[in-house]
Amino acid sequence: MSTTDADGRIRSWTLEPSKPRFTPPPGAVDAHCHVFGPQAQFPFSPKAKYLPQDAGPDALFALRERLGFARNVIVQASCHGTDNAATLNAIAVSNGTCRGVAVVDPPISDVELDELHAGGIRGVRFNFLKRLVDDAPKDKFLEVAQRIARLGWHVVVYFEADILEEMKPFLAAIPVPIVIDHMGRPDVRQGPDGADMTAFRALLDSRADIWTKVTCPDRLDPAGPPYADFVAAVRPLVESYPDRVLWGTDWPHPNMETVLPDDGALVDVIPAIAVTAELQHKLLVANPMRLYWPEEG
Numbered sequence: 001m002s003t004t005d006a007d008g009r010i011r012s013w014t015l016e017p018s019k020p021r022f023t024p025p026p027g028a029v030d031a032h033c034h035v036f037g038p039q040a041q042f043p044f045s046p047k048a049k050y051l052p053q054d055a056g057p058d059a060l061f062a063l064r065e066r067l068g069f070a071r072n073v074i075v076q077a078s079c080h081g082t083d084n085a086a087t088l089n090a091i092a093v094s095n096g097t098c099r100g101v102a103v104v105d106p107p108i109s110d111v112e113l114d115e116l117h118a119g120g121i122r123g124v125r126f127n128f129l130k131r132l133v134d135d136a137p138k139d140k141f142l143e144v145a146q147r148i149a150r151l152g153w154h155v156v157v158y159f160e161a162d163i164l165e166e167m168k169p170f171l172a173a174i175p176v177p178i179v180i181d182h183m184g185r186p187d188v189r190q191g192p193d194g195a196d197m198t199a200f201r202a203l204l205d206s207r208a209d210i211w212t213k214v215t216c217p218d219r220l221d222p223a224g225p226p227y228a229d230f231v232a233a234v235r236p237l238v239e240s241y242p243d244r245v246l247w248g249t250d251w252p253h254p255n256m257e258t259v260l261p262d263d264g265a266l267v268d269v270i271p272a273i274a275v276t277a278e279l280q281h282k283l284l285v286a287n288p289m290r291l292y293w294p295e296e297g
């Protein structure tokens, strides 16, 4: 259960995650996580739909150490709106071990985009979840997608399975690689051949440069650890698209109010969805390095 402090700010992550049994390969990247604040330095957006307690870079790096990861990709969370300062700060104090994905105001200037690039940003996120953002203007997002192409960036798109069909023309028009958060949130209880996974595979088959994060068993599988339905639905996806999958903790688990995910248990899902050392290396090292640290390839 999440806890709320005197200011009404919630903590949706556990302070004592278990130590995973699975040891990630050297150089493993947690490619989907966030930072919150610290608020005194980096206030939340007036439009924030949730107000979390501080979860800054120190806590992120302590978690990374405990879980056995070497790098992080920090995705700007909606509670910080389009002010990417908290994300940039975490990258700046990471000694080169973090990169990030920003959320931007569509009229952002080219100079500001260059500054984000210098600060370690390598992509822009378009969030279509109505509970998180007031509007998601597809025409303006497409202009942004065109303007980031020169930087070699990609876009990260977050939507739920019920709008996949209507997202297709928008996604087809994006001129840079696309990463879909949490597989577009399928109902994993339908199984690997259920309607949601079948539709999502068709989307992946429509372009060779659509990647996805095989993340968030905690959000997608209400049964909890060992997340059997998630594993059954997602393992075949990892095997079909081994070069286009990423993995992340989703720490500090925004909006997880009823059940606080145990990050150690989340890491232990990895060997169940990526069952060979080769698949694990692609998922945790080779793929995220190609997207976020291409210069090291």
Ligand SMILES: O=C(O)/C=C(\CC(=O)C(=O)O)C(=O)O
Residues within 6 Å of the ligand: 034, 076, 077, 078, 079, 127, 132, 158, 181, 250, 254, 255
């Ligand atoms: O971060 C996630 O993966 C999921 C989120 C929060 C979020 O995206 C945001 O605040 O920007 C969610 O489903 O509430």
